[in-house]
Amino acid sequence: xxxxxxxxxxxxxxxxxxxxxxxxxxxxxxxxxxxxxxxxxxxxxxxxxxxxxxxxxxxxxxxxxxxxxxxxxxxxxxxxxxxxxxxxxxxxxxxxxxxxxxxxxxxxxxxxxxxxxxxxxxxxxxxxxxxxxxxxxxxxxxxxxxxxxxxxxxxxxxxxxxxxxxxxxxxxxxxxxxxxxxxxxxxxxxxxxxxxxxxxxxxxxxxxxxxxxxxxxxxxxxxxxxxxxxxxxxxxxxxxxxxxxxxxxxxxxxxxxxxxxxxxxxxxxxxxxxxxxxxxxxxxxxxxxxxxxxxxxxxxxxxxxxxxxxxxxxxxxxxxxxxxxxxxxxxxxxxxxxxxxxxxxxxxxxxxxxxxxxxxxxxxxxxxxxxxxxxxxxxxxxxxxxxxxxxxxxxxxxxxxxxxxxxxxxxxxxxxxxxxxxxxxxxxxxxxxxxxxxxxxxxxxxxxxxxxxxxxxxxxxxxxxxxxxxxxxxxxxxxxxxxxxxxxxxxxxxxxxxxxxxxxxxxxxxxxxxxxxxxxxxxxxxxxxxxxxxxxxxxxxxxxxxxxxxxxxxxxxxx
Amino acid sequence: xxxxxxxxxxxxxxxxxxxxxxxxxxxxxxxxxxxxxxxxxxxxxxxxxxxxxxxxxxxxxxxxxxxxxxxxxxxxxxxxxxxxxxxxxxxxxxxxxxxxxxxxxxxxxxxxxxxxxxxxxxxxxxxxxxxxxxxxxxxxxxxxxxxxxxxxxxxxxxxxxxxxxxxxxxxxxxxxxxxxxxxxxxxxxxxxxxxxxxxxxxxxxxxxxxxxxxxxxxxxxxxxxxxxxxxxxxxxxxxxxxxxxxxxxxxxxxxxxxxxxxxxxxxxxxxxxxxxxxxxxxxxxxxxxx
Numbered sequence: 001x002x003x004x005x006x007x008x009x010x011x012x013x014x015x016x017x018x019x020x021x022x023x024x025x026x027x028x029x030x031x032x033x034x035x036x037x038x039x040x041x042x043x044x045x046x047x048x049x050x051x052x053x054x055x056x057x058x059x060x061x062x063x064x065x066x067x068x069x070x071x072x073x074x075x076x077x078x079x080x081x082x083x084x085x086x087x088x089x090x091x092x093x094x095x096x097x098x099x100x101x102x103x104x105x106x107x108x109x110x111x112x113x114x115x116x117x118x119x120x121x122x123x124x125x126x127x128x129x130x131x132x133x134x135x136x137x138x139x140x141x142x143x144x145x146x147x148x149x150x151x152x153x154x155x156x157x158x159x160x161x162x163x164x165x166x167x168x169x170x171x172x173x174x175x176x177x178x179x180x181x182x183x184x185x186x187x188x189x190x191x192x193x194x195x196x197x198x199x200x201x202x203x204x205x206x207x208x209x210x211x212x213x214x215x216x217x218x219x220x221x222x223x224x225x226x227x228x229x230x231x232x233x234x235x236x237x238x239x240x241x242x243x244x245x246x247x248x249x250x251x252x253x254x255x256x257x258x259x260x261x262x263x264x265x266x267x268x269x270x271x272x273x274x275x276x277x278x279x280x281x282x283x284x285x286x287x288x289x290x291x292x293x294x295x296x297x298x299x300x301x302x303x304x305x306x307x308x309x310x311x312x313x314x315x316x317x318x319x320x321x322x323x324x325x326x327x328x329x330x331x332x333x334x335x336x337x338x339x340x341x342x343x344x345x346x347x348x349x350x351x352x353x354x355x356x357x358x359x360x361x362x363x364x365x366x367x368x369x370x371x372x373x374x375x376x377x378x379x380x381x382x383x384x385x386x387x388x389x390x391x392x393x394x395x396x397x398x399x400x401x402x403x404x405x406x407x408x409x410x411x412x413x414x415x416x417x418x419x420x421x422x423x424x425x426x427x428x429x430x431x432x433x434x435x436x437x438x439x440x441x442x443x444x445x446x447x448x449x450x451x452x453x454x455x456x457x458x459x460x461x462x463x464x465x466x467x468x469x470x471x472x473x474x475x476x477x478x479x480x481x482x483x484x485x486x487x488x489x490x491x492x493x494x495x496x497x498x499x500x501x502x503x504x505x506x507x508x509x510x511x512x513x514x515x516x517x518x519x520x521x522x523x524x525x526x527x528x529x530x531x532x533x534x535x536x537x538x539x540x541x542x543x544x545x546x547x548x549x550x551x552x553x554x555x556x557x558x559x
Numbered sequence: 560x561x562x563x564x565x566x567x568x569x570x571x572x573x574x575x576x577x578x579x580x581x582x583x584x585x586x587x588x589x590x591x592x593x594x595x596x597x598x599x600x601x602x603x604x605x606x607x608x609x610x611x612x613x614x615x616x617x618x619x620x621x622x623x624x625x626x627x628x629x630x631x632x633x634x635x636x637x638x639x640x641x642x643x644x645x646x647x648x649x650x651x652x653x654x655x656x657x658x659x660x661x662x663x664x665x666x667x668x669x670x671x672x673x674x675x676x677x678x679x680x681x682x683x684x685x686x687x688x689x690x691x692x693x694x695x696x697x698x699x700x701x702x703x704x705x706x707x708x709x710x711x712x713x714x715x716x717x718x719x720x721x722x723x724x725x726x727x728x729x730x731x732x733x734x735x736x737x738x739x740x741x742x743x744x745x746x747x748x749x750x751x752x753x754x755x756x757x758x759x760x761x762x763x764x765x766x767x768x769x770x771x772x773x774x775x776x777x778x779x780x781x782x783x784x785x786x787x788x789x790x791x792x793x794x795x796x797x798x799x800x801x802x803x804x805x806x807x808x809x810x811x812x813x814x815x816x817x818x819x820x821x822x823x824x825x826x827x828x829x830x831x832x833x834x835x836x837x838x839x840x841x842x843x844x845x846x847x848x849x
Binding site: 045047068069135138140147151177181194198239241249250534 | 591592593594595597598599659661662663664665667714717718720721726728729730732733824825828829830831832833835836837839840843844845846847848849
């Protein structure tokens with residue numbers, strides 16, 4: 001085996017010089033000793049450091065006998081195979097396997113490097129350039145990953161619905177990554193369908209997206225299409241809080257300067273419940289019979305004209321009332337009963353609230369009571385009763401029912417019609433003659449009118465109802481009862497939420513002896529517990545606590 | 560004066576950053592947001608705009624510190640402002656979130672921002688601690704002086720080792736391979752970058768072990784030798800080896816500390832670029848799905 005050994009010396013400015021020798025050995029030995037083939041005279045080399053042997057035309061092997069080893073591809077090894085132009089370090093000598101230019105089988109190039117034992121050069125100078133982890137690369141790949149995952153991929157969901165569905169199964173890399181927060185519980189089913197509300201990119205959600213489902217929801221003041229954005233009050237993507245939790249500023253944006261947006265409006269300026277909220281505008285039956293919205297006032301005395309005569313004070317007498325044989329003390333709830341869910345009060349019905357004491361009996365001859373009904377029905381009942389008495393006989397004389405007061409009966413001018421003898425007494429099996437029948441009919445009519453006038457005017461109806469007196473020959477008429485179904489049409493008051501209060505805390509019924517007294521509480525009474533938007537010592541109360549934006553009544557009517 | 564950016568102009572920028580933060584916190588406390596605190600309220604947009612502007616300006620520091628001809632302030636002042644307004648950004652951006660977090664690009668941008676700020680904190684702490692520890696490690700000498708001494712010592716060791724009988728020289732060469740700073744390690748730098756300079760964990764450990772083995776071997780040789788000259792040589796060799804170990808340890812500690820001074824930047828800089836990308840997407844996404 002013929003080895004070609006070339007020693008290179010680099011000289012500054014003088015270029016490279018080299019010295020060639022050729023050796024004919026099987027294995028060529030390198031070392032600092034005297035008995036080696038290639039002498040490397042430096043203390044960094046062991047006496048017998050390494051041997052090269054020929055493997056094939058493009059590979060040589062280098063094996064070391066020294067503990068110091070050789071450096072190959074940056075690693076200290078005991079054995080290395082070199083391809084063409086590869087090198088190893090033996091001590092400070094760089095030995096490169098080069099292509100032979102002569103007749104030799106193998107050529108090795110030896111270069112003595114001027115390596116210091118320790119480098120003075122700053123090792124970090126080259127570091128960031130050489131390392132794979134440069135700041136620039138890290139920055140590039142991190143940004144690229146973020147842009148692809150969270151901008152490009154989500155943006156492609158708008159190109160094709162099928163692709164969108166595929167991406168959304170991967171969740172984070174779809175437009176779900178753009179979701180700013182969980183939807184309210186009502187809209188949760190739309191969580192992965194952004195396009196159902198965000199119909200146009202870079203445009204705020206449109207009302208049409210909302211009315212696509214909520215097309216029955218009524219507008220507030222102007223037409224639905226010209227109205228505010230639904231989203232200006234109903235703020236989504238804030239999690240499970242209610243979408244109806246609206247802020248006072250949503251309302252006061254307009255209502256603080258209502259005159260500017262609606263110059264013709266008669267609405268009062270409203271800002272804060274505590275500071276600028278007008279007195280309640282309640283529905284009151286006026287003297288002319290119409291129910292009109294009237295604003296309560298803390299000083300002015302208002303009166304309602306319901307057509308009823310009632311003395312709260314007398315009924316709530318702390319000493320109790322005579323009921324039958326005993327004494328009973330009435331409470332508000334004996335007459336005023338809440339509706340099933342307790343939010344409001346049922347209308348007071350005479351049969352349930354009053355008739356237990358105020359019986360509608362009319363004649364001691366019977367325990368039958370008159371119906372609490374229209375005048376026609378009452379008259380028919382009376383006529384039927386006396387006609388039956390006249391036809392079947394046995395009715396002796398008219399005696400007033402003892403439960404009825406007799407104070408004003410004395411003012412009745414005419415006495416009760418005389419009972420004909422054939423009505424008082426009759427032989428069984430004998431038919432009435434024609435004149436008797438006519439007399440019986442007349443008597444029944446006379447009795448009806450007589451008892452009716454007495455009952456309407458003095459004893460039953462007129463006790464509680466206002467009457468319209470006719471001329472001498474006509475019966476008095478009961479005036480229509482006008483009690484508003486909703487005393488506060490523009491607001492919702494929930495009695496159930498105020499069950500910790502006593503009725504008398506708000507309604508001054510205890511001291512009212514006139515049914516024209518307005519017993520609805522003024523705003524000052526509410527403010528004892530309810531403060532404004534930023535109240536600290538009282539309940540913070542916002543518009544939506546009492547008022548509704550979308551008219552619920554309208555929805556009900558349309559359905 | 561290694562921490563002078565902290566006290567720069569008697570905490571001039573600290574005062575402005577505290578003022579800005581205090582105003583933002585005050586606004587947040589005063590503001591009554593419709594529904595819940597949210598980045599989309601009026602104040603949310605304001606805080607978001609301030610935060611985005613701060614991020615842009617803080618990132619510009621990377622450009623400014625390389626603009627050697629710039630006359631807008633000095634780099635030390637810029638660094639001082641960079642640190643203090645970076646802290647302010649943390650508060651302002653947190654207020655901007657309204658404390659709403661989720662698995663989305665918005666929170667990702669926030670998390671990246673926190674990572675950048677926290678790594679910045681680490682940088683500040685390291686710049687306060689490391690330089691002092693580095694000069695302590697070098698014991699008043701410069702690195703160049705120590706490296707020169709190290710070369711000299713290594714040359715002495717190899718020369719002395721060659722004078723000793725047996726395979727001592729070979730063992731010394733072996734020890735050189737593994738030692739933290741060795742001739743062949745330095746040679747290998749061409750192939751494997753800087754790793755050989757400080758040595759990887761493995762070679763540092765084996766280096767110490769081999770060095771112990773070598774000392775043990777030399778003590779055995781010392782007790783076995785009859786010749787007083789040989790004994791003197793071995794003693795000298797042992798003393799030189801000990802000196803080299805001490806030098807190696809000093810330069811190694813110094814190098815490790817110097818590495819620490821740059822390593823935090825490998826998080827701070829790339830993550831701030833990633834943050835800018837996430838921030839842009841955050842703004843685009845918010846207004847795409849307005």
